[in-house]
Amino acid sequence: MAQLTLKNIKKSFGDTPVLHDISLDVNDGEFVSLVGQSGCGKSTLLRIVAGLEQPDSGDVLIDGQSMLNAAPKDRNIAMVFQDYALYPHMSVGENMAMPLVMASLPLYARLPMMRSITPAGRKAQPHIREGVEKVAKQLHIDHLLDRKPAQLSGGQRQRVALGRALVRDPQVFLMDEPLSNLDAKLRVQVRSEITELHASSGLTFVYVTHDQVEAMTMSSRVALLQTGHLLQVGTPNDLFSDPVNLDVAQFIGSPEINITAGESRAGQITIGEAQLPIDLGTTGPVHIGIRPETISVPNTNGLVAAHASKQGHKITFNTRVIEDLGPEVLIHGAFAHAPDGVIRIRAQKSDSYSASGSLTKTKTFDVMLNPNQLLFFGADGQRLRPAVNAAKLAETV
Ligand SMILES: Nc1ncnc2c1ncn2[C@@H]1O[C@H](COP(=O)(O)OP(=O)(O)OP(=O)(O)O)[C@@H](O)[C@H]1O
Ligand SMILES: [Mg+2]
Incomplete structure (x- = not known):
């Protein structure tokens, strides 16, 4: 003992x-x-x-x-x-x-x-x-x-x-x-x-x-x-x-969690052109944490995000670099509305993966964010939790 x-x-x-x-x-x-x-x-x-x-x-x-x-x-x-x-x-x-x-x-x-x-x-x-x-x-x-x-x-x-x-x-x-x-x-x-x-x-x-x-x-x-x-x-x-x-969110997880700015107002969170029906009970800027494996990419050249679901909100993404890691790829880029930010997407290859597929050619495409998989933090860095279960709200999307 x-x-x-x-x-x-x-x-x-x-x-x-x-x-x-x-x-x-x-x-x-x-x-x-x-x-x-x-x-x-x-x-x-x-x-x-x-x-x-x-x-x-x-x-x-x-x-x-x-x-x-x-x-x-x-x-x-x-x-x-x-x-x-x-x-x-x-x-x-x-x-x-x-x-x-x-x-x-x-x-x-x-x-x-x-x-x-x-x-x-x-x-x-x-x-x-x-x-x-x-x-x-x-x-x-x-x-x-x-x-x-x-x-x-x-x-x-x-x-x-x-x-x-x-x-x-x-x-x-x-x-x-x-x-x-x-x-x-x-x-x-x-x-x-x-x-x-x-x-x-x-x-x-x-x-x-x-x-x-x-x-x-x-x-x-x-x-x-x-x-x-x-x-x-x-x-x-x-x-x-x-x-x-x-700090905990950024320390744990590899590649590191993406952090982007959003606005919380009247039961909604705005990230660029996406309006998420999530009520944080606050008004003002918030930090939004998005794990790289939860961003859905178009499946056109055989890529699937590891944990992403079909539910979600569209947001425009510009690719900078695609790293091929063998079974998966790491896509580095930024949301179109925040070109100075860095967003990383971890996507797995399916059997139909093609390195020269449309995703690598087009550079700009829509990704999907699932409100259930996002983490929210106030200006002081403390976690903010939605007042109403985001899962329920997402069903209505
Ligand atoms: N004997 C000492 N006298 C004065 N300062 C010390 C002494 N030992 C450690 N420190 C200081 O205390 C702090 C914590 O040191 P510590 O060795 O516990 O860090 P650590 O987390 O183990 O770091 P690392 O990952 O680099 O090993 C540091 O700022 C270090 O400079
Ligand atoms: Mg030590």
Whole structure:
């Protein structure tokens, strides 16, 4: 059992506040990602959980017990850092054994030589070897135990660092951008290995990343931090389809959500020539968020928007560039009424797709917006929700 609770954590470095009143519950066995831009306070928060940094106020609890007075080694928490800092002169096996050696042997018996000749060392040796071998098997690095870190690939080194953190059988596993040193292909591979490790170990995971795709694909819940404020915590789908504000909407989703200006008045929203029967209960300018996969394009050259429906309102679109991504295309352009804006449309190819079709030739065509799939935000960036269910209204279109 390891339920992790962060309660009203505040932290400043000198006069600069870095974390503002962060509260977060991570359930036993859950995988929560902390995501946010560089410098937003992710590592600081993780270091506070691990006991490497003290908060100015607030508390860190594991299973209801405050950890603030517990030393890092007594918290039963393992942490993997971005630069996984393996000891270069030690073999993989010795690197992985280190946390067990530190925990179970007195100072004089810790050197590999001394472990085999001192009584304390000899007694602990089988237990240490067993622990290392078990974790090495789990991570598929058992054939590498005699190599030095320099003789490993980046992905293998990463797994050794994970292994070294796991040998002590922690209750909570903290990872600070563990994939950032790997190339794109290896990241995807190790990403799924970490997800598997979570499933097979049943441990409570907190995973820090600035890559929203990583956060969305790996975790059961995502916590989005911005300049030390926790903006929203929820399932990946909550953050994607029900963001609390413009910042969350723009951070989550790839390609990024399109934002265009509209006008809310008398139960209608106007975007260019389109009049949407949506009552936001406000009068004045609004930001409209349109996910790239929800814009319907004419099906004339075999393109369909991934999530678009036939319902909708026409709006004129000018194409600038079409990128062919294999199974789908990304169309960059702008609405005719707002030529300075940038609108991206993600459309999937059907069997009848033709690269030289009319869509690529004409440059200007009508797209359709479905009112149900739009997100609305006020001038202050906060989410505005229609007073009446847009789905009902759309039926009347
Ligand atoms: N020991 C320190 N002394 C002073 N300022 C610090 C210290 N550690 C971090 N900071 C500052 O606190 C802020 C948050 O840093 P933190 O390392 O937590 O960010 P992060 O979200 O992990 O960023 P990144 O994604 O770049 O790793 C930054 O502005 C950073 O400069
Ligand atoms: Mg960091």
